[in-house]
Amino acid sequence: MxxxxxxxxxxxxxxxxxxxxxxxxxxxxxxxxxxxxxxxxxxxxxxxxxxxxxxxxxxxxxxxxxxxxxxxxxxxxxxxxxxxxxxxxxxxxxxxxxxxxxxxxxxxxxxxxxxxxxxxxxxxxxxxxxxxxxxxxxxxxxxxxxxxxxxxxxxxxxxxxxxxxxxxxxxxxxxxxxxxxxxxxxxxxxxxxxxxxxxxxxxxxxxxxxxxxxxxxxxxxxxxxxxxxxxxxxxxxxxxxGKSKEAKALKYFDDKIAENIYPTTHNPEILEAFDIDRKTNVMVIILESFGKAHIKSLSDQFKPGQETNTPFLDSLFQEGYLFTNGHQNGYRSVDALPAIWASIPTFKEHFLSMPNSVAPYYALPQCMNDMGYNTAFFHGAVKESMGFVSFGKNTGIKNFYSRGEYEQENGTADFDGKWGIWDHKFMPFVHKKLNKMSDTGKPFFATFFTLSSHHPYAIPPGLPKQFSEGTLPIHRAIKYSDYALGEFFKSIEKEPWYKNTLFIITADHSSGADNKKFKKAPFDYTIPIFFFKPGSTMKAKDDKIMQHIDIMPTLLGMMNYDKPYFAFGKDHFDKEAAKNHFVINFSNGAFNFITNDYYYLFNEKDVLLKSDYRKDPLGKHNLIKHITKADEEDINRFKAFIQEYYTHLNKRDYLPESEKKKGLAMVGLSKE
Structure with a gap:
């Protein structure tokens, strides 16, 4: 045949x-x-x-x-x-x-x-x-x-x-x-x-x-x-x-050694004095997609005479403590709140999309509750959006104001047709609710997450002519949200609670760039982090590394919080803790580690790249052949961090040792 x-x-x-x-x-x-x-x-x-x-x-x-x-x-x-x-x-x-x-x-x-x-x-x-x-x-x-x-x-x-x-x-x-x-x-x-x-x-x-x-x-x-x-x-x-069922364990050391190298239970000490106390209101403002690349006062890539996208923020940044080397710890909006509220980063998968996130917490909102604060979360989308409200309840937030609450009082005309309520419409609603919280006599801890500077980058009816095109489609939306934020601050600065409020302003994540520097690690994940209290002497431009997961321990340190707490981040102002500190995030299949001096690329097994990112922002010169003893010590800290992260993830363990011993029962499911 x-x-x-x-x-x-x-x-x-x-x-x-x-x-x-x-x-x-x-x-x-x-x-x-x-x-x-x-x-x-x-x-x-x-x-x-x-x-x-x-x-x-x-x-x-x-x-x-x-x-x-x-x-x-x-x-x-x-x-x-x-x-x-x-x-x-x-x-x-x-x-x-x-x-x-x-x-x-x-x-x-x-x-x-x-x-x-x-x-x-x-x-x-x-x-x-x-x-x-x-x-x-x-x-x-x-x-x-x-x-x-x-x-x-x-x-x-x-x-x-x-x-x-x-x-x-x-x-x-x-x-x-x-x-x-x-x-x-x-x-x-x-x-x-x-x-x-x-x-x-x-x-x-x-x-x-x-x-x-x-x-x-x-x-x-x-x-x-x-x-x-x-x-x-x-x-x-x-x-x-199936990966979300259980995170892959990465082990480099004996468990006790990893825990000693990178402990996650913090026992705070009274450190540097700040002109805030436990009667000071705290408001965290998370700006959708406001990466450093879009902010003229933070970017060195704007051309001479190029129009700023953020005139209000540029001016406000002169009045407080600005972290100019700030980084995100996830890559989408859904990753921001676990990092900021609970000091838990996201790497390969969104933390909130994993069953591992269903667990007891003793996070920042609960710490603020312990100090007598009234806690609230504001977001102009529906309550179910990205699991924010569910996570907020589990971490201790008591009051939630979303699209539903807004439309009950103001009708449905201000829905943008995609995400939620236009920023410049939702912010007066936030103002009104903050006034009511202040009237209770208790200080407030409020988190406000904006949403309008998001694809498809629409501008509200009646305002398009007010905002010129930029070099990227998102720039008009950034200009609009910056304008809305400026109007918000103009309105609240007349309130009696304004001068007694610490504002923490950051972005959920970066969002592209019009230049090579901010498209490349480690700059592609850079964001503003800004602490501002009206009339405070706390003014500086700090170029040391800072990240989302550091916000919780830094704030608690500033407020002289005196109980143990769980966090993957560090108190930026604790000189001992910050001495060997680093930023961590994950992109393109590998971990990025950034110290004050170098950027390292780690693929779970080997360090593939070491670069002097300040002098060589495009990473053209790989210094991997020049690894020093100090580098090796840093690399061991990186590995210990990763091992501790996945150990806690798989155990669903996000409590300080003291709370685990007490058998704290909070909202959520048991570890089993």
Missing amino acids: KFNYKNSLFVLLVRLFTVYVVFMLCRLAFLYFNSDLIDPIQGKDVLSLLRGSLMFDTVSIIYINLLFIVMSLIPFHFRENKMYRKVMFWVFMVTNGLGLLINVADIFYYPFKQARIVLGDFFLLGEDAFVPLLADFVADYWYGFIFYFLLLVILYQSYKCSCEGKQEFLEKNETVTPKRYYIVNSGYFLVMMVVVVFFVRGATFSAASFPIGMNDAFLYTENPTHTSFMLSNPFCFIRTI
Whole structure:
């Protein structure tokens, strides 16, 4: 019998090759649309990146098409059935269509997150704003959907043009006996299963190997922006399914050693005196998307004469204590409150999207309650938005004011159609409620999270002409929110409680940039952190590192809080604690560690990069060959931090030792 080149294995490989082609087209489109966020690819890097890209595409294609592969090669005659062939076709189109949809969406979502889409990003599906935002996304990136449908056409045509030779399926054909049919097709099936296992394990059969993961991208490059280029979706999405059930434990030391290197229970001491006490109101203002790159007084990248986006903030920053080297500890809005209220950062997955976040806390709001404060949270979205209210209740917030409360008093006309109430409409509502809180005679601890400076960057009716275009679409929205904040401060400065209030102003996260410096680590995650009390002598520009998780311990230190508390951050003004301090966040599949002198890139196993980020902001000079004893001590502290983080995550342990001993029972589920 002549060899049939249209046997089931050959046809399957042809169809899978077509999937390779469309995935590679997605990668080229990803590079084209995100070239300003990905470092240039040098000639020496091409082969390594190509190998890595093919590896991750192979695993993606296997994951997506595993059912189709089995259906194509299972050695039984019912494969000849016409209905069975139709089912096979739809399995192929639907599974690969969904995979391509995530891949194409990643091309245009990447600039917002600067990391590939993972399962945790789908928390937005539960938001009321998801449908209108999706409509805006389709309208803004309509050409992406045309590209997506063209890819589907390629898959469709390829599938229809490839078909199997009939003689393989006709049992009565004299050249193919039933015995030969089952032997040959069983051989095809077994060979393909071996290939599947081989590639899923990272192109190895080593007994020590594991299924290939996102972190393995660093096997092909040390550049984190190149790992994003290599990693394909749905690989990143599929590899994070089930990861939220329990965080991966990372262990570098004996548990006691790690705990000694980086303790999480703080026993505060009375330190530097500030002109605040336990009768001082505290208001935390979290500005949506106000990254340092957009703020002229914090960025050295504005051109001479370039218009500021934040005239109010620029002026206010002259009147208080400004941390000019501030960093976020997560990458989306949902990560800000755990970091600020509970001093818990987010790394690979959004902390609030993990079951590990359902636990007792003794966080900043509860500490403020203990000191006699009236606590409140203000956010112009619905109460269910991003789990903020649920988390706030668990951490000790007593009063919540959201879109529902606003519309009960003011009607529904001020809804922006996407996220919630326009900032300049919601802020007078906040003012009114703060007045009532002040009238109780108790000091207040209030957190206000703005929302209007968010995609689709709309401006309220009647105000568009007031705000000029900037160099990025977000700049008009930043100008509007800065204006709204200025009007808010103008109104509250007349209140008797104003001068007795410490304002802490920060951003939830950065949001892109119009220059190379703020698109690259460690500057891509930089934000303002500002402490301001009207009339206070507390004025300075502090260039030492500061981060979201440091806000809680720093504030408690300023207020001479005298009970033990849990925090991953440090009191910035505690000279002993801050002596070996560092900032930590996670992007592009690796940890970023920043000290006052250096930036380190750590992929859970090795330090891949050390750079003098102040002198070399673009990281062109890797100092990894010049690791000193001081560097090694810092690296051990980094590792201890990571080990402690995942230890506490997996134990759902966010309490100081004193509270654990008392068996504190707070709102939420038990650790079991």
